[in-house]
Amino acid sequence: xxxxxxxxxxxxxxxxxYRGRFAPSPTGPLHAGSLVAALGSWLDARxxxxxxxxRIEDLDTPRCIPGADQQIQAQLLACGLSWxxxxxxxxxxxxxxxxxxxxxNQLELLYPCSCSRQTxxxxxxxxxxxxxxxxxxxxxxxxxxxxLETHSPELLKTSKVAWRLALPQYCHIEFEDLVLGxxxxxxxxxxxxxxxxxNDGLFTYQLAVVVDDAQQGIxxxxxGEDLLSNTARQIHLQKILGYQTPQYLHLPLVLDEYGExxxxxxxxxxxNTQDDKHSLAELRKAAQHxxxxxLPDGEHTTIAEWLLAATRVWR
Ligand code: GLU
Numbered sequence: 001x002x003x004x005x006x007x008x009x010x011x012x013x014x015x016x017x018y019r020g021r022f023a024p025s026p027t028g029p030l031h032a033g034s035l036v037a038a039l040g041s042w043l044d045a046r047x048x049x050x051x052x053x054x055r056i057e058d059l060d061t062p063r064c065i066p067g068a069d070q071q072i073q074a075q076l077l078a079c080g081l082s083w084x085x086x087x088x089x090x091x092x093x094x095x096x097x098x099x100x101x102x103x104x105n106q107l108e109l110l111y112p113c114s115c116s117r118q119t120x121x122x123x124x125x126x127x128x129x130x131x132x133x134x135x136x137x138x139x140x141x142x143x144x145x146x147x148l149e150t151h152s153p154e155l156l157k158t159s160k161v162a163w164r165l166a167l168p169q170y171c172h173i174e175f176e177d178l179v180l181g182x183x184x185x186x187x188x189x190x191x192x193x194x195x196x197x198x199n200d201g202l203f204t205y206q207l208a209v210v211v212d213d214a215q216q217g218i219x220x221x222x223x224g225e226d227l228l229s230n231t232a233r234q235i236h237l238q239k240i241l242g243y244q245t246p247q248y249l250h251l252p253l254v255l256d257e258y259g260e261x262x263x264x265x266x267x268x269x270x271x272n273t274q275d276d277k278h279s280l281a282e283l284r285k286a287a288q289h290x291x292x293x294x295l296p297d298g299e300h301t302t303i304a305e306w307l308l309a310a311t312r313v314w315r
Pocket of ligand 1: 022023024025057209223224227
């Protein structure tokens with residue numbers, strides 16, 4: 001069976017409830033790249049008369065920096081990017097992820113995996129499959145049993161192994177990105193069975209983001225293009241968990257002078273929001289990156305005026 005998912009326009013029109021979100025990982029303060037994602041998603045929500053939610057993705061606890069969530073919130077507010085509803089924290093939503101994992105377990109779609117990165121790398125090398133730099137390794141299915149089964153919920157909670165999602169034999173996902181157009185990915189060939197719960201017990205981004213977006217009723221996901229290659233996995237998960245698929249819009253990435261994506265890893269400097277003048281200068285840079293033109297450039301323009309004008313010219 002070929003699982004081909006073709007997404008038509010989301011049936012929910014803005015009038016019956018656009019819900020967008022910004023979902024930063026609190027691994028450091030906002031930098032020019034994350035501000036682009038924040039601004040783009042905020043403008044899209046405001047333009048559509050929708051809600052904009054803030055979700056702190058603090059799942060990968062070892063990488064989170066204490067206080068970064070507060071810093072991000074202060075930076076957003078300094079830029080006039082206010083959110084609707086209480087911010088949510090993934091660290092407080094573990095039971096929801098466990099529930100979804102159990103649902104997949106009942107569907108006989110999970111199996112335990114004890115492969116280290118090294119084992120996967122050598123299996124791939126033996127198969128003559130090279131992994132380009134900065135790309136994830138395709139899982140060659142080493143631990144996948146011939147017969148999938150349901151495991152005891154206790155084992156699923158406590159075992160010190162990773163749990164992978166068994167993909168159907170042909171898993172080809174297609175979707176329309178609102179900016180980039182038609183996208184497709186063959187998950188078998190390009191990703192393989194992927195991990196939903198790591199061997200240290202942490203739920204993975206793929207599972208958490210899908211559960212949260214569904215549970216929070218998110219209709220539009222506007223985020224950086226670095227996440228585009230995750231989208232097919234997320235759509236596949238939405239289908240098997242019985243969730244609606246939101247619309248996707250991936251924004252151009254901000255690259256540094258070496259052509260690398262700006263990130264905390266590349267020590268991107270935080271945006272300067274010390275006063276309105278600096279915050280507005282950061283917003284203007286982000287807008288330029290998004291290709292927004294004809295925005296007020298006067299020295300006395302307020303952030304509120306500028307954001308209103310930016311909302312008018314957005315898409
Ligand atoms: N937490 C992710 C990040 O900071 C974003 C997740 C998403 O927008 O889906 O890169």
